[in-house]
Amino acid sequence: MCGIIGFTGELDAVSVLTKGLHELEYRGYDSAGIAFFEENCIHTVKTEGKVSNLSEKIENERNYTTSCGIGHTRWATHGGVSDINSHPHTSGKVTLIHNGIIENYKELQKEFEKNEILPVSETDSEIAAMVINDCYHGNPIEAIKSAVKRLHGAYAFCILFEDIPDTIYAIRKGSPLVAASSGQGSVIASDLVALLDYSKDYFVLPEDCIACLKKDCITLTDLNNKTVEKKMLHVDWDVSAARKNGYDTFMLKEIHDQPEALLNTIMPRVKNSLPDFETDGIPDSLFEQVNRIIITACGTAMHAGLVGKNRMERLAGIPVSVEIASEFRYSNPILDKNTLVITISQSGETADTLAALRLAKEKGAKTLSVVNIKGSSIARESDYVFYTHAGPEIAVASTKAYMVQLAAMYLIALKLCCVKKTQTDCFIRNEIQNLEKISDSIESMLDYAEQVEQIAKEIKDASSLFYIGRGLDYALSQEGSIKLKEISYIHSEAYAAGELKHGTISLITDGVPVIALATQKDVYAKMISNVQEVRSRGGKVVLITSQMPHLDSSICDYHIALPQIEDDFAPFCAAVILQYLAYFTASLRGLDVDQPRNLAKSVTVE
Structure with a gap:
C-alpha cells in the first residue's frame, strides 16, 4: 500500500526520490520521508502529510548533495499519522523503509524491552529495523538473512547500512518491488511509474531474494547465497500514460483513456471474429473439463466478476460463484481438478486475492488470473494469465481497469461457449462484433x-x-x-x-x-x-x-x-x-x- 523508492547513481538523489514519491503518492499519502547518505552518515527528513509537505521541508532546511537514498510515502497501518511514525526508521546503523505488516512485531518488541531497548515510534516497521540492526555485525546480506527468519508477515524493505555508503539493499515477501538499471544509476520502487524516467526495461524482485543496488549494477542473491538471474521485462506502454496530459485529475484522464484501453484488450484476442487466446498461451484444453467456475477478487475487481458470472452462466451454462477473496481463503472451499478459479486484480499484488490463488492451487484447482501488471505476483503464480492492457492507473478509484476487466469477462465467457459448444459460431461472432464496437460506444459516452x-x-x-x-x-x-x-x-x-x-x-x-x-x-x-x-x-x-x-x-x-x-x-x-x-x-x-x-x-x- 505504501510507496517505496530507492536510487543510487549519477543523479541528484534527493530530486529523484521526491519526484518518485510524487508519482507513487496514490499508494499512500499520510506522511512521507527520505533518507540518504551525506558526509559519511545517513540523514533523514520526514513529515506528516503529503509529499508536497516533504518537498517544502527539504527546501526550507538546506541544499543537500547526495547520490544515494531511499524514500517512502505512507498509508498508515500501525501507529497514528505523525512525524515520528513516518518512514524512514532508524535503529543503530540500519535505516529502512517498509511496505507491509510485521505480524509478530509486538512479541519482538517485548524481547527488546527486556534489554531496555525501546522503539521511538508506534510502528511495526521500526521493530523490523531494530531486528536487522540486532543481526548486523558488518555483513548486510547475513544480517538480512538472519532478520527475515525472525520477521513474520508481509514486507518490502529498502535498507541503508550507515557504514556501507552508496548502496541499497532490498528484500520482499508478499509486497511488490520492481527495479531497473541504466547509465544514470540503479532504481527500485513499489511501482513501475517511478522507474519510467530511467528505463523501460525492469525486473520484479523475486521473493526471498536480496537485491544489492550499486550505482552501476544490481545483483541478486537468494537466502542460500546463490546468485539469482534477473528476469527482465519491458514496459510496452508510452511513458505519458502515467501523466495527467492536460487533464485536471488522473481519474478524469483515465475515464477518457477507456476507449483505447478496450481496444488494446479486445483486439489481440479476436481472430476470424472468434475469441482467440493463443498469444496469451491459454489453451482451449483449460476450459474443456471445467464444470464449475469460482471468481475471486476484491472491491471493484469483484464487481467485474459479478458481470462475468452473469455472462458465463447465461452463455456457457456453467455454474459460477463470485467470492470475496478475503472470505474465500478462510472458508475451506470445495475445489477439485475440474474447478477453474479465476482471480481478478488490477495490480496483481492484492494480498487477499494472491492468498486465494495460492489456496486454489494447493487444492488442485486450475487457475486463470486477469491482471494488468506483467510480472506481478498473481501473474507469476497463476497457471495462466489474461493480461488486460489498461496501462498505468494512478487514481485510487478504478475506472479503466474495471472496464477492461469487464471486457476480459466477456471474452472468457465467449471462449467457454466456443469450447463447450453451447452457442453457435454465428452467435459468438455476432457477440464479438458487438464487443469490438464497444470502444466507439464508450467514446460517445464521454x-x-x-x-x-x-x-x-x-x-x-x-x-x-x-x-x-x-x-x-x-x-x-x-x-x-x-x-x-x-x-x-x-x-x-x-x-x-x-x-x-x-x-x-x-x-x-x-x-x-x-x-x-x-x-x-x-x-x-x-x-x-x-x-x-x-x-x-x-x-x-x-x-x-x-x-x-x-x-x-x-x-x-x-x-x-x-x-x-x-x-x-x-x-x-x-x-x-x-x-x-x-x-x-x-x-x-x-x-x-x-x-x-x-x-x-x-x-x-x-
Missing part, C-alpha cells in the same frame, strides 16, 4: 459529462444515496455505489431492486437520491415498478435506461438514455455514467478525487 455534472449538483449534498438494479444492472449498481462512496464520502448502498420491499424501502424518504439502472429489456417493466415505489415515497430518482421509445417522464427526476446498444453490452456504457457521477459529485464537494482519505490504490496487506 460526451455525457455535462449532463451528468448537472445531476451531480443535485445530489452532492445528500447524506445517503441508493443504487438499484436487476440482473446485470444490479452487478453494475454495486460498482457505481462503491465508486461514489470512496471518493465523495457520501453513504451509498446498492440493492437488488426486487428486494426493496424486504426492508430497504423504509430508508427511502423525501429527497433521498436513488440511482435506478434499467437497461435490460427482460426486467424493464419490473424495474419501472420499483422506481414508482421509490417515487411514491419521495425518493429523488435518477433513471438510467437504454433507448426507450416511450417513457413517462413523471416517474423520475432525471433521465439518462444510453446510446443504441444491445442489452448485454449496456454495462460498458452505463459504467461511464456512474464513473462521471462519482467524479463530479466528489469534485463539486471540493474533495481530492485522485487521493481519497484512508484509501490506497493497491491493497498489498490484509
